[in-house]
Structure formats: structure tokens, C-alpha cells
Amino acid sequence: MLKVKDLMTTPVFSLKETDSLHSARSLMELQRIRHIPIVTVDNAFTGLVTHRDVLSATISQLAGLDPETQKEIDAGIPIREIMCTDITSVEVDSPLKEAAQLLLNHKYGCLPVVRKGELTGILTEADFLRLTIKLMDALDKEEG
Template sequence: MLTVAEIMSHQLITLSPFESVQTARTLMERARIRHLPLVTDNGQFVGIVTQRDIFQVAVSQLADLHETEQEAIEAAIPLERIMRTEILTIPPSYPVTEAARLLLAHKFGCLPVLERGVLKGILTESDFVSLALSLLLQC
């Protein structure tokens, strides 16, 4: 049985919930990621911010704000104000097939992987594409 620990992303980019929306936006753009786990200093998972969450707090381009004004607004909003805290999480030993069912059934883009409340990884749609590609290449 293949487990989540075998295919999840281990090298994580995380932020504190006290960082700003602007910091998260910049980090997500540079790293080309859509999900940003939020953790405490000791690695305890407290929530997640998605690219969609960031877009929802952005001031509309129709507001005709200068880029520096938009950045100032985003710099003043801490992630704790927009983070999602009621997140379905899974342990590293969780079967990959069950994780896939959860992602499909709930239309999630990711599942944080926790062990005793500490973030160990994140399972994303990209991890499943990588798995599918490796299996297809074996054929």
C-alpha cells in the first residue's frame, strides 16, 4: 500500500500567521505555489492560505489604485485574518488512494500532512500528477 509520506511534498515553504498578505503574495509568486501552510515557531500547523484567498482580499484593479497603494494595503493585513483554520488534515501513513478520494470528493487542492499537530508535508494535485507520470513512464 502506497502512503502519503511516499509522494507528498517534503520541502515546504511556510509562513507565520502574523506575516502579511503582501509577503504571502510575493512568496507564492516567486515559488510558483498555490497553497501556503501557516505554522508557529515550533512547527505547529495553524492554518493555510491559498492563492484564491489572496485574490479575494486584493483590491480590484478597477479601484484605480497605484501599485504602491495596493502593496501598502496588503502589507497591513496579517495572514491570520484570512487564513483557513478548519482544514482537513491527514497523517503521513494515510493511504494514497484514500487521500485521492478526499481531494476529489471535496474538490481540495491540497491536504496538509500532520503528525501530532506538526506539519510534515503537504499533498497537492501536483504530487498526484507526478505519481501518474512516473507510473505511465514505467509502462
């Protein structure tokens, strides 16, 4: 039986509660990710910031702010102000099928993966799409 640890992405990019909105925006753009788990200094999982959270906390482009002013504002907003703390996570040894059902049934974009409360990875929709492609490739090889 496949476990979460067999598919999760690791290492995972994370931030601390004291990091800024600017840090989250920069990390998302640089790494091309949409979810950032938030951890304590001891790597205990405490919350999640999504691309949608970052957009919600951003002053509209219609306000006509120049990028430097936006950056200054973002730098003054700590992640703890915009992060979600009521987040479902999964253990590394959880069955992969259960994790897939959680993502599908609750329309989650990701599941942080923990071991005894400590962040160890992340499981996203993209991980399942990669798995699906691998399975389709294997089927194609069997047929061909």
C-alpha cells in the first residue's frame, strides 16, 4: 500500500510566523509554488499561507502603488497576520488513498505532511498529477 511519504515533496519550502508577506510573495514567485507551510523555530507545523492569502493581503493594483511601495508595505506585514491555522495535515505513514480523498472531498490544494507535529514534506495536487502521468506511461508501455 502506498503511503504519503512515497509521493510527498521533500524538502519543503517553509517560512516562520515572523517572516513577512514580502518573503512569502518572493518565495512563491522564485520557486513557482502556491502553498507555504509555516513553522516554528523548532520546525513544528503551525499554519499555511496560500497564493490566495497573499493576493487577499495585497493592495489592489488599481490603487496605483509602485512596486517599491508595495514591497515596503509587504515587508511590514508578518505572516502570522495572514496565515491560516486551522489546517488539515497528514502523517508521513498515512495511506496515500486517504490523503487523495481528503484533497478531493475538501477541495484542498495541499496537505502539509508531519511526523509527530514536525513538518517533513507537502503533498499537492501536482504530486498526484505526476503520479497519474507515470501510471498512464506504464499503461502505454504495457499496451505498446
